[in-house]
Amino acid sequence: MGHAFHLLGLKHKGYAHGKAKQAAQGNATPFLNALSYFESFDDLPWHLFYREIDQLCPGSLFVNVVREPGEWLVSYRAHRETQRTGIVSPEMANLHAMAYPDEYQNLSPGQLVAAYRKRNREVREYFRGRAGQYLELPFDMLGDAMWWTLCSFLGRDYPEKHFPQANTRSQREAGA
Numbered sequence: 001m002g003h004a005f006h007l008l009g010l011k012h013k014g015y016a017h018g019k020a021k022q023a024a025q026g027n028a029t030p031f032l033n034a035l036s037y038f039e040s041f042d043d044l045p046w047h048l049f050y051r052e053i054d055q056l057c058p059g060s061l062f063v064n065v066v067r068e069p070g071e072w073l074v075s076y077r078a079h080r081e082t083q084r085t086g087i088v089s090p091e092m093a094n095l096h097a098m099a100y101p102d103e104y105q106n107l108s109p110g111q112l113v114a115a116y117r118k119r120n121r122e123v124r125e126y127f128r129g130r131a132g133q134y135l136e137l138p139f140d141m142l143g144d145a146m147w148w149t150l151c152s153f154l155g156r157d158y159p160e161k162h163f164p165q166a167n168t169r170s171q172r173e174a175g176a
Contacts, residue, residue: 001065003164004146005040008156015043032056051126060133061154064123067139069113076112 002014013034022030028049034041035057046053050062067075107115127134135153137146146163150156 001042001063002040004150005042007159007161007164008151008154010039011037012040012042013038013046014041016045028052050123054126061135062127062133063135063137063150063153064120065137065139066120069116071139072116073109073112076116 002012005012016034022028028045032049032052035053041053054060054062066072124134124136135149137149141149143163147158151158
């Protein structure tokens with residue numbers, strides 16, 4: 001989503017290693033201060049604090065990209081594997097632990113999917129009745145439909161470019 005926000009002309013902040021490290025250590029103030037500079041955010045640690053961001057920035061718009069639960073499970077396991085093999089820094093592992101508490105590590109696939117569904121349900125419930133501030137986008141929505149839906153929600157002009165796809169599994173496996 002970050003590349004899409006950039007193409008729409010928004011000052012965007014994606015994964016924030018230093019701020020994520022501080023958040024993982026319990027200090028959310030530095031990344032919350034970034035709210036006054038950037039216009040859009042995605043990835044860790046931002047999505048963990050949607051309630052706080054909503055309180056600090058009234059009227060903000062929130063986009064929740066959701067996957068089919070089976071596909072989410074495959075992605076979750078791939079991220080866990082990078083942690084297990086030491087590819088992920090200890091700070092990133094701590095942040096993942098915030099997003100997916102320790103009990104996730106011992107859950108069956110069915111329990112993991114139930115937890116994923118629960119989290120999305122909690123987000124939907126939090127934003128219930130605020131359709132003008134909350135958009136749920138399916139991860140598998142393609143190109144023009146994604147642009148049209150996102151631009152309509154954000155009140156932005158539709159760009160004359162293909163919707164960007166970054167950090168896909170195939171790109172990571174190819175080393176791109």
